[in-house]
Every structure is written in structure tokens, then in C-alpha cells.
Amino acid sequence: MKKENIRNFSIIAHIDHGKSTLSDRILEYTGSISKKEMKSQILDNMDLERELGITIKLNAVQISYKYNNEEYILNLIDTSGHFDFTYEVFRSLAASDGVLLLIDATQGVQPKTIANMYLALENNLVILPVINKIDSELANIKKSEKEIKEILGLEINDIVYISAKTGKNIDQVLKLIIEKIPAPQDADDKKPLKALVFDSYFDSFRGIIVFIRLLQGRIKKGDKLKFLQNKHQFEVISVGVNTPFEKEKDHLEAGETGWIVTNEKDIHSFHVGDTLTYENENNITPIQGYKSSKPMVFSGFYPIDTNKYLLLEEALGKISLSDSSLTYEKESSKALGFGFRIGFLGLLHLEIIQERIEREFKIDIISTAPSVIYNVYLKDKKEPLIIRNPSDFPDKVNINYVKEPYVKLSLFSPQVYVGKLMEYIHRKRGNYIDLEIFSEKMNALIYEIPLAEIVFGFFDSIKSISKGYASFDYQ
Numbered sequence: 001m002k003k004e005n006i007r008n009f010s011i012i013a014h015i016d017h018g019k020s021t022l023s024d025r026i027l028e029y030t031g032s033i034s035k036k037e038m039k040s041q042i043l044d045n046m047d048l049e050r051e052l053g054i055t056i057k058l059n060a061v062q063i064s065y066k067y068n069n070e071e072y073i074l075n076l077i078d079t080s081g082h083f084d085f086t087y088e089v090f091r092s093l094a095a096s097d098g099v100l101l102l103i104d105a106t107q108g109v110q111p112k113t114i115a116n117m118y119l120a121l122e123n124n125l126v127i128l129p130v131i132n133k134i135d136s137e138l139a140n141i142k143k144s145e146k147e148i149k150e151i152l153g154l155e156i157n158d159i160v161y162i163s164a165k166t167g168k169n170i171d172q173v174l175k176l177i178i179e180k181i182p183a184p185q186d187a188d189d190k191k192p193l194k195a196l197v198f199d200s201y202f203d204s205f206r207g208i209i210v211f212i213r214l215l216q217g218r219i220k221k222g223d224k225l226k227f228l229q230n231k232h233q234f235e236v237i238s239v240g241v242n243t244p245f246e247k248e249k250d251h252l253e254a255g256e257t258g259w260i261v262t263n264e265k266d267i268h269s270f271h272v273g274d275t276l277t278y279e280n281e282n283n284i285t286p287i288q289g290y291k292s293s294k295p296m297v298f299s300g301f302y303p304i305d306t307n308k309y310l311l312l313e314e315a316l317g318k319i320s321l322s323d324s325s326l327t328y329e330k331e332s333s334k335a336l337g338f339g340f341r342i343g344f345l346g347l348l349h350l351e352i353i354q355e356r357i358e359r360e361f362k363i364d365i366i367s368t369a370p371s372v373i374y375n376v377y378l379k380d381k382k383e384p385l386i387i388r389n390p391s392d393f394p395d396k397v398n399i400n401y402v403k404e405p406y407v408k409l410s411l412f413s414p415q416v417y418v419g420k421l422m423e424y425i426h427r428k429r430g431n432y433i434d435l436e437i438f439s440e441k442m443n444a445l446i447y448e449i450p451l452a453e454i455v456f457g458f459f460d461s462i463k464s465i466s467k468g469y470a471s472f473d474y475q
Contacts (some may be wrong), residue, residue: 410445
């Protein structure tokens with residue numbers, strides 16, 4: 001395959017803007033999957049994803065497509081649209097060269113649309129706006145175009161107008177990908193191997209399977225590889241791609257995304273974001289720019305059956321392979337026994353992990369009330385105590401002062417609800433920063449606010465005050 005005919009791209013969108021449906025139509029239109037095999041949310045492998053109607057885990061799939069009598073390889077890396085899974089989006093973008101920015105014609109530009117666009121800009125990716133749901137009675141295409149130009153600052157000349165539900169203009173989307181997204185840069189099979197690990201998961205029979213984006217070099221069965229960060233070495237058992245079904249290949253080459261079967265069982269030896277190269281290669285520098293996630297909410301998980309403590313530890317290790325944003329450490333409680341203090345990206349993330357443990361590993365658990373980290377400075381010490389559990393707070397008389405995490409909140413709302421929303425945020429100890437007017441109907445309130453104030457009930461209250469029209473994002 002000619003390197004100039006490879007495209008690596010992601011689809012990013014606000015939640016419920018039709019991202020998974022567009023992925024389905026692309027797979028269907030290109031013949032990657034037959035109508036008999038087709039089902040909605042084909043790239044969402046977990047039952048939870050289908051039940052909730054959201055993408056939780058990223059997924060990489062290779063698509064073959066003929067355009068202008070030439071064969072192209074399109075590597076689609078699926079992403080999530082929910083706030084709590086922004087790190088999945090970040091990992092997808094790190095392996096991409098361009099993105100389709102999908103916008104619902106009935107809702108226009110939303111907070112997550114803006115947040116995802118900035119993530120794409122940070123990764124220097126080509127951004128291609130696509131307006132979806134043009135066949136809806138509620139569609140307002142002119143409004144969406146205006147917001148793309150005024151709020152996002154993108155050109156509207158190349159916008160493709162589609163209905164992901166019916167498949168209208170999917171051919172125009174594929175044309176846009178091929179003509180506007182660049183081929184992988186400096187992809188050379190003859191150079192020493194350099195590959196980014198952007199995902200992994202544990203298979204009971206085949207051990208750890210890693211997903212990689214090859215920047216240069218080739219990988220085949222029997223190759224001996226190493227991680228640059230922790231120096232761990234392993235032998236390649238097999239390589240392949242998802243089409244979306246697993247397809248084993250003789251080799252993976254520069255510019256491609258694919259998977260490697262390692263047969264390794266030690267989950268602590270594999271790290272998402274690390275760089276892979278050959279075992280005896282010493283002149284490769286690590287791939288830069290891959291950031292670790294920062295947990296925002298903490299909760300204690302304790303097995304109801306105390307005999308399942310070690311099983312819970314094993315379950316957390318396996319889940320953390322496929323969800324590298326999950327952090328955990330051992331803790332104990334006089335009332336609940338031995339358990340783990342776990343860091344999550346948000347409340348939905350917490351609920352998903354608890355549900356996965358109970359479903360996939362058959363471990364019933366008790367979770368403590370979510371909390372955030374506090375830095376407690378004592379009168380007789382310079383270094384702060386890091387408090388993750390409220391029960392660990394020292395006596396008041398010994399405390400000099402306490403620091404708590406703040407977030408920068410961007411709240412988008414029609415003008416009519418701005419006053420009441422400002423009153424509510426001030427009651428939540430919010431510090432006003434700015435008011436941005438994007439259009440006659442859309443305003444953005446910018447605040448600093450303690451993270452603890454948005455952990456409980458904040459989302460529901462914002463929706464209630466604005467009759468469902470307001471939405472927000474935070475950093």
C-alpha cells in the first residue's frame with residue numbers, strides 16, 4: 001500500500017450528535033460490513049455502551065475504499081462524546097492526522113464541540129466540519145453554519161451536509177477525508193521501528209493486546225520489541241487490524257494502526273502512551289506530547305465478600321489496561337475492611353467502572369461517597385498532607401490552611417437564563433471571570449469554581465434552571 005493512500009482520522013462530537021451512527025454508515029457504505037452483519041453502534045463492543053447509547057471505549061478500525069480508481073486505507077479511530085471520557089478522545093487524536101468535527105443541525109455548536117476542537121488544535125490536526133441530521137424537522141442549517149464560523153472560527157466552504165441515519169452524502173464525507181486529511185508524514189518502513197501505544201486490553205487466552213500507530217518501521221510475528229519508558233521486552237505473537245472484525249496480517253507497516261498480541265500476563269509492564277521499538281534499537285527518542293490523565297473524583301471501592309479482595313485488585317488491573325485514566329491504590333476502613341481508593345474523571349466514569357466490575361468480574365462492591373483531593377497544610381509542617389478521604393482530615397487545631405482543586409467552568413446558555421444561572425453559580429462559590437457573547441442567543445459564562453461544588457447535583461441543577469438548554473464543560 002502506497003503511504004500517500006493512508007488516512008488516519010477520528011470523528012469527534014458533542015454527545016448525541018450522531019458520531020456512532022456516522023461510523024456505522026461509513027462501514028456500511030465502504031462494504032466493510034454487510035447488511036446482514038450490521039447492527040447499530042457496531043464499534044461499541046460493551047453491553048453498557050449499547051444500553052446507555054454512548055461510546056465509552058475508543059476503537060480502531062481499518063477500512064479499504066476505492067476512490068478515483070485507487071485503493072485507499074482509512075484508519076478510523078472511534079471516540080467518546082461524554083465529558084467524563086475526554087481522555088479517550090485525547091488518545092484517539094494522538095494517533096490521528098485529521099478529524100471530522102460532527103455538529104447536530106438541530107442543536108448547533110455545543111460545549112463539547114468546542115472542547116474537542118481545541119484538543120484537535122493542540123494535536124495540530126486538520127479539522128473538517130460536518131453538519132448532521134439535515135433531514136430533521138428541527139434542523140437549522142444556517143444557524144449551525146453561522147456558529148461554525150463565528151464560534152469555532154472554521155471555514156464553511158468545505159462543510160459536508162449529511163444524514164448519518166439515512167446515509168445521505170456519506171460518499172461526500174469519504175471524499176472529504178481523502179482529499180483534505182494528509183497522509184502520514186515521514187512514514188518509512190525502512191527506518192528503525194517507532195510506534196505509539198494508544199490503547200490496550202487483557203484477553204484471558206492471548207494475554208495483553210496493544211493497539212499501536214506506527215510512525216516508522218515494520219512489525220511482524222516473532223519480532224522482539226521493548227518499551228522505551230520502562231524497558232520491558234516481549235516477543236510479538238501475531239499482528240493484525242480490525243475491519244471491524246479481527247483480521248490477522250503478515251506485518252504492520254509505517255503509517256498504519258493495528259494490534260499486537262503479546263501473550264504477556266503482567267499488566268503493570270504495559271503503559272498507554274509509551275513508545276515501542278526493536279529490542280536492540282538504542283537511537284530512538286520517545287514520542288512527545290502524550291499526557292497522563294488527572295483524576296477529578298475519588299471514591300473507595302470495597303468488596304462485599306471480603307474474600308474477593310484479591311479478585312477486585314485483579315479486576316482493577318485488567319480494566320486499567322483498557323482505561324488508562326483509571327488510578328487506584330490500596331486503603332482500609334474499620335467498617336468496610338480492605339479496599340481501594342480509586343480516581344475517576346467524573347461521576348459517570350465512576351458508575352461505569354462499578355458496573356463493569358460487577359458485570360464482567362461478578363464482584364459486588366460497596367462504594368463510598370465521591371470526594372476530591374485536598375492539600376492540608378499543618379501549622380508545624382511545610383509540606384501538605386494529601387487528603388483523598390474525608391475521614392483522614394487531621395484535627396482542626398493543627399491545621400494552618402487547606403487548598404482544594406478548582407476548575408475553569410465554561411457554561412453555554414441562551415441569554416434568557418444567564419441571570420438565574422449566575423445566581424446559582426455564585427451560591428456554589430464560583431468566581432466570575434468573563435461573559436462571552438457568541439451570538440444573539442448563545443452566551444458563555446466563564447467561572448472558576450471548586451471541583452467539590454460540581455460533583456453533586458450540579459449538572460441536574462443547570463439543566464433544571466435552563467429548562468434543558470444550557471450545557472457546560474470544565475478543565
